[in-house]
Amino acid sequence: MTHDLVIRGGTIVDGTGAAPYDGDVAIDGTEIVAVGNVSSNGKREIDATGHIVTPGFIDGHTHLDAQIAWDPMVTPSTQHGVTTVLLGNCGVTFAPCKPEHREKLAGMMETVEDIPKHAIMSGLSWDWDQYGDYLDYIEKSKPAVNVVGLVGHCAIRYYVMGDRAVDELASDEEIEQMAQLVDNAVKAGAIGFSTSRVEGHRIPDGRPVPGTFSSEEELCRFAEIVRDNGGGLMQTVL
Template sequence: MFDVVIRGGTVVDGTGRPGVPADVAIADGRIAAVGDLAEGEAAQVVNADGLVVCPGFVDPHTHYDAQLFWDPVASPSNLHGVTSVVMGNCGFTLAPLGDASDAAYLGAMMVQVEGMSPAALELGVDWQWRSFADYLGRLDGNVGVNVAAMVGHCALRRAVMKDDAVTREATDDELAEMQRLLGEALAAGGLGFSTTRSFTHTDGNGV
């Protein structure tokens, strides 16, 4: 007895092989069988006739860092079969924060570069965190997709250098502090470090 059987679909397994007509059975949250399961009993049967059944897609380049707070299913990606997202790309993340001024700065940057609504950021994000671990903790258990979060250069640099982040090179001590914060973020679950060299990627003041 299966929990769910998806019947009549074309299974595309992601290996590059052509799709094949097959049923997919699920038990205890895992795929239990794939094939002709016409005789298999299930608590729920899903008719997939004329549809493709495949693993969820991974979107490796997103900027859902803020949106997940008011849209935990990452629309519209979820409507296109995406079940896992990598966010924090291009050096843009919402953590770590040194103080409240960093939240305002990073929010304005998201408006400038990603075209996010200032009202959505103001109403949907409370910025009640400082470390990258705190930020991830706010998302943990509250999102409907799998999330991997990069640690952004912009947030690290702003947290350490404040307004000087866009006017001069970092000192050795400042670089060491950025490295320390990055190490903390990676230890807390950050996927990696992201940055950018695009001249179109600026802060809220266009710098």
């Protein structure tokens, strides 16, 4: 049997906690089919002697939400062995989004994460409304890595409350409207919800980002949505 690819003689760190060992890795198509002593030849072979061979790394906290659209190779993450990235951290996402909130979300990403607003505004098409539409947009860019995302509190609040999202508590009706958006996002592919309680995360005018001081009732309602959709990640940055 001939494999598509055999990586030979590397030091394998397999991610299970087992001690590193020297061996080979055989790949057919997109699947690893053998690890250890591979006797079969490969159509292509890589001599990994003196190198470490590992599963791809998962970067569980990124702010590549815009960059991934114009840089599908997701540099420099892929240059360091990252094969899966999590978007939507710290409550800062670009969906759901009404047209009048685009600059607010882009400006907030700049002040929170120092990613230039002009690059975000010009680099994204902004042709989505709901979170699922945003995921479809990212998929069309054909990123070189696996992509998973959280729907962010800031975008959810702006969508329902407008400028009141920054300073005011949400009414019961608004909490339910936001909960529906979270539900829509999770059903469309988000793996959970993120929010920030860090007062240092601020919008361009210096006020804390939307959701920083939201009520316990609001956050618990969103946690219920994540739970009821089969579980997932409820991220609170403190």
